[in-house]
Amino acid sequence: xxxxxxxxxxxxxxxxxxxxxxxxxxxxxxxxxxxxxxxxxxxxxxxxxxxxxxxxxxxxxxxxxxxxxxxxxxxxxxxxxxxxxxxxxxxxxxxxxxxxxxxxxxxxxxxxxxxxxxxxxxxxxxxxxxxxxxxxxxxxxxxxxxxxxxxxxxxxxxxxxxxxxxxxxxxxxxxxxxxxxxxxxxxxxxxxxxxxx
Ligand code: GAR
Numbered sequence: 157x158x159x160x161x162x163x164x165x166x167x168x169x170x171x172x173x174x175x176x177x178x179x180x181x182x183x184x185x186x187x188x189x190x191x192x193x194x195x196x197x198x199x200x201x202x203x204x205x206x207x208x209x210x211x212x213x214x215x216x217x218x219x220x221x222x223x224x225x226x227x228x229x230x231x232x233x234x235x236x237x238x239x240x241x242x243x244x245x246x247x248x249x250x251x252x253x254x255x256x257x258x259x260x261x262x263x264x265x266x267x268x269x270x271x272x273x274x275x276x277x278x279x280x281x282x283x284x285x286x287x288x289x290x291x292x293x294x295x296x297x298x299x300x301x302x303x304x305x306x307x308x309x310x311x312x313x314x315x316x317x318x319x320x321x322x323x324x325x326x327x328x329x330x331x332x333x334x335x336x337x338x339x340x341x342x343x344x345x346x347x348x349x350x351x352x353x
Contacts, residue, residue: 158184163244167198191232239343310351
């Protein structure tokens with residue numbers, strides 16, 4: 157049975173594009189919805205251009221009421237009969253209720269070699285620590301931020317003179333390989349960790 161996947165984004169959506177483009181042919185999953193908390197983000201237009209249904213729930217309309225924001229997202233998510241959610245640059249912290257509802261079927265990509273550098277500003281933290289390598293991680297989402305079981309990692313060198321921007325660009329190239337590779341496996345129940353680089 158083909159798995160029905162929603163992708164949640166907040167910004168440019170380059171990971172979303174790589175995931176959508178990967179889900180063709182004999183791939184075990186298909187994209188059925190791209191949902192954003194930012195109605196103006198450029199990723200929504202990219203999803204529409206790729207022929208994927210889109211929706212937006214503007215988190216700013218809910219103030220500090222995360223539960224109400226997530227309830228509004230769940231209306232869209234429940235309407236498309238989902239098997240899985242991929243967070244792809246989705247920059248809102250989720251409540252334990254939301255992570256419990258979608259637990260065991262929700263993935264995230266994070267731009268660090270977890271467990272190092274959970275949260276924000278990962279590139280500068282790796283550079284300032286003097287690390288020789290950095291990278292990205294795909295993991296299952298649990299109630300604890302950026303701490304669920306790791307399903308894959310890609311590693312890149314940190315080069316002399318790297319800035320957050322140059323390092324982010326090098327890592328993003330690997331994100332676009334890693335996330336589709338993990339999704340393809342995960343969609344058939346294979347959680348064997350993938351290592352790139
Ligand atoms: C990606 O680098 C992703 O790893 C990161 O946001 C970027 C989104 O880019 N995610 C996080 O920082 C989540 N904590 P994209 O919109 O082009 O895919």
